Amino acid sequence: MKRGYVLLLLAVSVVEFLPLFFAPANPDLKGDGLGHLFKVHKLMEDGWEPWIEEWYAGFPLLRFYPPGSYIIAAFFGKVFGSAVRGYAATLMLTAFLGALALHTYLKRLEKEPYVAPLVFLLFPWHLGVAYIEGNFPRANAIHLAPLFLLGVLLLREYRERYLLLSALSISLVVITHHSIVIPLLILALALHWESLTELRAIGNALRVTGAVIFLTAFWYIPFFYDREWTHFWNISTNKWLFHGYSVSPDRFITPPGIFMVALLATAVAIGIRRQKLDTKKVTLIGTFAYLSLGQYSPTRWLYHLPIVSLIPPYRWLDVTSILVPLIVADSLEGMKPRPKAIAGLALVLIAAIPTAVLMPDIGPYPQNLVEIGRFLREQPGDDWRFTLYPLLGVAHYSYLPVLSSKGTMNGWYHEGNPAGDGEWRMWSLLETGKNATPYLRAYAVRFFISCTDTAPYGYTYRHTVGGCRVYDSNVSFVQPVSTLMAGHFYDLPLDYAYTEELPSNLSGVIAVIYSGNPDNHTAENLWEFVKSGGTLIWVPESTDTLFGVRAQVRPINASELSSEVYNVSRFASFRYGDFPWYGPVFTNVSPIVSMGKWTLIGAKQIGNGTLYVLGGNFLYHIAYTGSQYELEVLKSLIPQEEARIQIDQLVRGDGRYSFRITAKKPVLLRVSEAYFPHWKVKVNGREANVVRDDRTGLTLVSVGAGSSEISAAFIDPFIKLRYYSALAWAIIAAYTLLEFAPMRRLSGPEL
Structure with missing residues (x-):
């Protein structure tokens, strides 16, 4: 040549x-x-x-x-x-x-x-x-x-x-x-x-x-x-x-x-x-x-x-x-x-x-984003993230960590993102004007930078940087979670973790919302949980029996609803378009909300705990109708008990984190790190069985009372292949x- x-x-x-x-x-x-x-x-x-x-x-x-x-x-x-x-x-x-x-x-x-x-x-x-x-x-x-x-x-x-x-x-x-x-x-x-x-x-x-x-x-x-x-x-x-x-x-x-x-x-x-x-x-x-x-x-x-x-x-x-x-x-x-x-x-x-x-x-990086990057760089700590909204120009936003040295939720390449489903639900809630704060806080988003009029619930306006409004909130990289949903998933504006299958270890969980009809093994675990003092909220989707409580699907007649506790007239209409609303109602349970001779919401004492039953496909009804009053009814059944914990010595880096926790009693922790199978988490030097929060894609770790040392590392089993x-x-x-x-x-x- x-x-x-x-x-x-x-x-x-x-x-x-x-x-x-x-x-x-x-x-x-x-x-x-x-x-x-x-x-x-x-x-x-x-x-x-x-x-x-x-x-x-x-x-x-x-x-x-x-x-x-x-x-x-x-x-x-x-x-x-x-x-x-x-x-x-x-x-x-x-x-x-x-x-x-x-x-x-x-x-x-x-x-x-x-x-x-x-x-x-x-x-x-x-x-x-x-x-x-x-x-x-x-x-x-x-x-x-x-x-x-x-x-x-x-x-x-x-x-x-x-x-x-x-x-x-x-x-x-x-x-x-x-x-x-x-x-x-x-x-x-x-x-x-x-x-x-x-x-x-x-x-x-x-x-x-x-x-x-x-x-x-x-x-x-x-x-x-x-x-x-x-x-x-x-x-x-x-x-x-x-x-x-x-x-x-x-x-x-x-x-x-x-x-x-x-x-x-x-x-x-x-x-x-x-x-x-x-x-x-x-x-x-x-x-x-x-x-x-x-x-x-x-x-x-x-x-x-x-x-x-x-x-x-x-x-x-x-x-x-x-x-x-x-x-x-x-x-x-x-x-x-x-x-x-x-x-x-x-x-x-x-x-x-x-x-x-x-x-x-090719010119320089947009000046407004340079200003935002400079502002973020000046903020102390690294146990939080930021996000820019709306979700446009994602590749532009995902370059901000270069300028700010902080983590962002505006990652650019979604394939293989282990928390992707939860994050897309968060963005969807923001786009539709709904409450995305449980997600933002779970992901430890301290700064929500809005380049539109969107202001997230529970976040406080701070000032304007680069033409965008900066909102902040007190968030934590490690958070106690007291409520767990299992079975069928419903996305409600509450703070809870979700697992499709009920974990074998429920230590630190105060309340379980079980949506669906549990199999025999799951029912046994739920029985032990309630008997030992837990609160179980059962929301069946079809005819079934759990702990002697019989659920049977019938049309829900709002005119027959009555309660001495709740104002049933504030419930949303039990209609599915032009059709009747069908859902389970109960017998053999103490009624809280009755429907004639049936019970729509009831309670039963089991050992040291309580079983609540919610009929009428209650969770779907809340999600379908957006009924805020029924959401408050659900919240009232969940025990409100503050988990007293103290987090010290938090250290983070690529593929590693560690911290010390002091807790008054056993607690379930949600660590704001995406779950992936190659993470090895140790509690007091012993490898722990961690669980994925399928709602957010984050990591759930159970720890006992007292002081505990948690350390985690991403151990890639294929790293030697590179060499x-x-x-x-x-x-x-x-x-x-x-x-x-x-x-x-x-x-x-x-x-």
Whole structure:
């Protein structure tokens, strides 16, 4: 390969991302860029910690997102002295490597190898991904796509060094971004099916696959092992996301779309005229473009298929960034130098025009957010979090920990967030103007910064910073929880923990709300709990008997309700639209609210405790009607007993926390740290059985009376895989470089 051409590819790769390289240290990146930049910053500052505190209620960093781009960017960030320069340098490097790989790939196929790599570098799609969408790892994966095709092509080789190069090439793409692997695999199989079905290629493919698995196991094994904790959206079943991730046909008549279509049309026209057009590639582009339509497709059922459902529709267009240059190479194959120069220049110019438009001037981080970050940095302590509302510009907000050195609930990457369901309920309550304070306090949100008129219940206005109103509340990282809900979940504006199944250890729990019909084993545990002095509130959902109290489903007649304790006229209407409201009522229990000869709310003394029964599907009735009076009725049945505890010596860090507690009696603690199976919690040096609060996703720990030392650490059982894989990468890369070093040409005599 001529040095001048290599320098040209390098120059184009560098110039495209110079705006990023010379951006301010804290830049105003668009789209999701700042969320990705935070990860680079985190790796530079603290290394690859398995668990970080800055986002959400704790987050397993890079466990569910391929780490390749971030590792390279953190390295270059150290070299160039800033995260954003490492970010830019990584994009430059991957673009350059991709162009070189495409040149080598085309030479091996005896196609035109010079114009297509330039078109590949200038093709607008990857620049839109990098600059507008701000999807840093995906842009790198698009750049490295030619490496994947080259790796597949090398499967036909005999010599070991080519197979090792194939494994390295494919592995690099695989750990850069996951969503491009399936389209690239489809593309590679379609283009090289005949050669791949040869016996030698099949054997080589098995060997290379083994090497790829070995090189990428450090990430994929933990990913699949902990897959139950992922929160990947099922795009096709989420109407809002499916629509947002679909490509409207109108997108193809916007300026960038027009240039991409014009480039493809010009290459196709040249290919048709010269009878060099590969109809297979054109068919593939049409197929991928059709799959990108999503919501606008006449065959939406396609997006429910197993493979297609894994990929957001618009990402099928990622492979057009390599398919269009391949069509260009086909069209120019065998052309005489002068016509080829003219046609090539025309194609490069068509691609270069939108490139210039898509290279923005990147300014500094928004001043109002800088002011908010400065304010938060000045606040003492680290046993609290902050959140910005509304939930817009999440990637912008999630960069605030860089400026403030405080934790935020505005984490940017939700997949794998172990407290995600509870947090989304919190945001939903805020959006609908309901009481989200139990969640905010459970997540130890001290500062609620509202950039709208929203003011959370129980929070006090402090002042305005950066144009947003700051509210604060006295919160604690460790909180006693006296009430537990089990069975069916109902989200009510009260402070309680929820577990789907009743925990075996109810030490420290004063009241249990059991919604549903317990099985025999659960009923035995509830009996012991009540008999020893606990309060049980049973809310059955169908006919059943518990502790001699018989529940039977009947229509609820509000006109028959009577009580000497509560004003039943303030109960919401027991109607479901235009239909009667059905629910359980009871016999063999002392009535508090009667319905004729039946009991709607009753009580029964059992041992030292009390059983309360709530009929009429009472919890659902409160949630469905929003009845504040019935909510107060429920609250009146829950014993109000202050847990007297003292928390001292609280220490927090990435993947660890510890504190001392002094309690008058046994207590159930909710620690404001997301539950994840690899946390090891010790109470007085002995490992404790912790429980997940399924309402908030946080950690529940029972401690006894007196003074206790609690220490917790996130122990990643797969941490050693990183070292083994790093060693494998180093050995295989070094061996491959040594094998190819004597060739003295970048492409080598056979590449």
